[in-house]
Amino acid sequence: MVDNTENFEELSFEEMLNQYAPKQVQRGEIVEAEIISKERDYSYLDIKGATEGIVRTEEITEFEVGDMIRVTITEDSDDEGHIKVSRRAVVQEEAIVKLEAALENKEIVNGTIVRKVNGGYIVEVMAHSAFMPNSLSQIRKDSTENVIGLEVEVIIKDIKTERNRKKILVSRRDVVVMAEAEAFAKLSENQIVEVEVRNVLKFGLSVRVEKVLGFIHISEISWG
Incomplete structure (x- = not known):
């Protein structure tokens, strides 16, 4: 009878390593992370299943410790084991x-x-x-x-x-064109409206009705 105890122990050990070893992340990958601390220049993130990440605090000013955010992996681990990440690339995307x-x-x-x-x-x-x-x-x-x-x-x-x-x-x-078209659509023939005189011209008046430009010929104007 073959003793599989040794093989079983090796398999169990390998499974445990896979279960508890930090997840490998790739540069350019977008991941979910929790903010665990915020300092003046840099903030630290818990990248679930991986390791700690570091991001410039100026990129996450609207978030607080404990918030979950999406970030992009920008560089591999530094000397302290922190993965550099960026929020800006995700925002732009x-x-x-x-x-x-x-x-x-x-x-x-x-x-x-x-x-x-x-x-x-x-x-x-x-x-x-x-x-x-x-x-x-x-x-x-x-x-x-x-x-x-x-x-x-x-x-x-x-x-x-x-x-x-x-x-x-x-x-x-x-x-501006869209606003003028919308305002013009609300006007109707023979409707009485108040206008703003923009300029006095030789042949009449340049006027504005709401956001629509208009012209009143001199023959239509009473100066009395």
Whole structure:
């Protein structure tokens, strides 16, 4: 009779190692982790089934100790056995899903103008940098207004992937056009409305009705 005791013990030992040994994670992998401590520069995470992770505190300011978050593995273990992770990559990935939905449904999203560039502006939208051309910015070329830091509503016009980077095109002009169309749809012929005079012209008045621009010919104006 063959004694399988030794083989059984080896198998049991191997099973225990597999059960309790830290799970191997790969660079670029997205994992669930629990925040176990937050310090000024770095915070520490419990990557379930693996080991401790370390992330820059500035990336998780909106979370507290005990919260579960999704992070991306960015580097292998350091000298202390901590795996370096990032929250930013996950945020950008989640944001792209929302931006693509906004593109498909022509939804208005909020953004912030962060700098002026050749031909337009860079707008930060959901953790991504988007380009807003001058022609779609609703900002006059001769304007002296400081628009850096200005919060704006925009429409996503296009999203492309080039060299593994997302290129996003946005428009502020489309938001204005949509608002004007909505306001115009509420007007009817012979309806009496109050208007704002924008400019006195040679042949009449340039006026605004809600968000719609209009013109009153001089023959329709009584100065008495």
